[in-house]
Amino acid sequence: MSQDEIIRAVNIHKSFKGHEVLKGIDLSISRQEVVCIIGPSGSGKSTFLRCLNRITEPDKGEVLFEGKSIMGPDVDIDEVRSHMVMVFQSYNLFLHLTAKKNIMLALEQVRGMGQEEAEARALDALSKVGLEAKADAYPGQLSGGQQQRVAIARAIAMEPKLVMFDEPTSALDPELTYEVLDVMKKLAYGGMTMVVVTHEMGFAKDVADRVVFMDHGVIVEEGDPDKIFTDPQNERTRQFLKRVLKDEPGPPPA
Amino acid sequence: MAMADGWQIIQDNLDAFLAAAGVTVEVAVFGLALGFAGGVLLALSRLSSFKPLSWIATIYIEIIRGTPLLIQIFFIYFGFGAISPLLNFDALTAGILALGLNSAAYQAEIIRGGIESVPKGQMEAARSIGMTRMQAMRHVILPQSFRLMIPAMTNEMVTLIKDTSLVSTITVVELTFVGKQLTSRYLEAVPILGFVALIYFVMTFATSRAMRYLEHKYRIPGYGEDE
Numbered sequence: 001m002s003q004d005e006i007i008r009a010v011n012i013h014k015s016f017k018g019h020e021v022l023k024g025i026d027l028s029i030s031r032q033e034v035v036c037i038i039g040p041s042g043s044g045k046s047t048f049l050r051c052l053n054r055i056t057e058p059d060k061g062e063v064l065f066e067g068k069s070i071m072g073p074d075v076d077i078d079e080v081r082s083h084m085v086m087v088f089q090s091y092n093l094f095l096h097l098t099a100k101k102n103i104m105l106a107l108e109q110v111r112g113m114g115q116e117e118a119e120a121r122a123l124d125a126l127s128k129v130g131l132e133a134k135a136d137a138y139p140g141q142l143s144g145g146q147q148q149r150v151a152i153a154r155a156i157a158m159e160p161k162l163v164m165f166d167e168p169t170s171a172l173d174p175e176l177t178y179e180v181l182d183v184m185k186k187l188a189y190g191g192m193t194m195v196v197v198t199h200e201m202g203f204a205k206d207v208a209d210r211v212v213f214m215d216h217g218v219i220v221e222e223g224d225p226d227k228i229f230t231d232p233q234n235e236r237t238r239q240f241l242k243r244v245l246k247d248e249p250g251p252p253p254a
Numbered sequence: 255m256a257m258a259d260g261w262q263i264i265q266d267n268l269d270a271f272l273a274a275a276g277v278t279v280e281v282a283v284f285g286l287a288l289g290f291a292g293g294v295l296l297a298l299s300r301l302s303s304f305k306p307l308s309w310i311a312t313i314y315i316e317i318i319r320g321t322p323l324l325i326q327i328f329f330i331y332f333g334f335g336a337i338s339p340l341l342n343f344d345a346l347t348a349g350i351l352a353l354g355l356n357s358a359a360y361q362a363e364i365i366r367g368g369i370e371s372v373p374k375g376q377m378e379a380a381r382s383i384g385m386t387r388m389q390a391m392r393h394v395i396l397p398q399s400f401r402l403m404i405p406a407m408t409n410e411m412v413t414l415i416k417d418t419s420l421v422s423t424i425t426v427v428e429l430t431f432v433g434k435q436l437t438s439r440y441l442e443a444v445p446i447l448g449f450v451a452l453i454y455f456v457m458t459f460a461t462s463r464a465m466r467y468l469e470h471k472y473r474i475p476g477y478g479e480d481e
Contacts, residue, residue, distance in 0.1 A: 158384070
């Protein structure tokens, strides 16, 4: 393993009711790397992401976080998860808590911070996503884009070593997608290590250090975004990109 | 004149009525509290991934809900003493115990329903930021589910308040017991039982209003039916 490696998945398998969703995934991610996982629906991208922190338990395989396996029964998985937090497609903000309290809860419960310290940290995280004015708003009073930005603030307030995004903009209207991607870009440029399962090809192209294309439970192809998007080596990658890039707003036809 | 007589009887026995109402309140409050504690335990047991625990809770709930409360009251008052002298309760204790153990089964189902109606993503979000299952339950799931279970809980509370009248059969001197006693003394069923019914109604009405207030107070802004 390289000195820079933060997480490594080895031969991850997962089946649901006899249907094999992941057929042996290997992936290593370095510190400060931004990896985008793309692929058609049902390719296993999200399941793979969820196996990384064992929110979904893999049937077979191993995940190493900072060189140590996180699979055994004597691993404190809660502690591990607090360093590799997740941002969900459906935001999953705690519905009964204000934006600020959403962020404070894990700081107090998991990090053991006092209320004052947690509150200062929460407000700081909210300002990073441009929502300090919404500190006392409940999730139901926020737009989808704002909720997702609070969810990102909740994640980064933990000062995690890795943030996993599970289709963070798929539930959003196009005009709200932009504000979330903007926050994510800033995060990436700030040196955050990120794994992003996404359908936003523009984001992958601009921000990713590496793009991973998954289909039918395997990694078909991975590499530099320029290479993947302009010169994909595999036929399935080509087909997929042709299909999705058709819908992307490109330059106007001459 | 019967009306005047009726009113006179109530006035003459007001202290007895109020004392009896106090006992009814005592039985109801302790019964509900016991039922709540038991209900939380049963609900968490039913939802537990440890199967034997879940089965025991399910069997308990099914037996309680499938048999008459009156039989349960008799069983605890007359039957438990026969099993062990340690379980020889006085009437009031037996009554509270029976109502509490009965209500626990119903409250367990309400609590389970409340917990299960909290979106699944809430638990996932809590767990994936490093909270333990217990922390997630305590700080994320239960606070939301209690809010969701208020309407069903109100129903259960009102039912239990009315069911306290059944403990009159094991000689607990509560409202119904005193009502029956005074009726056989004065042979004036209408005013006496009417007054007894009125007191029950005041209790149940106050309870449902108080619960509605709680529901409003603890509503989650932007979530559910408000604004």
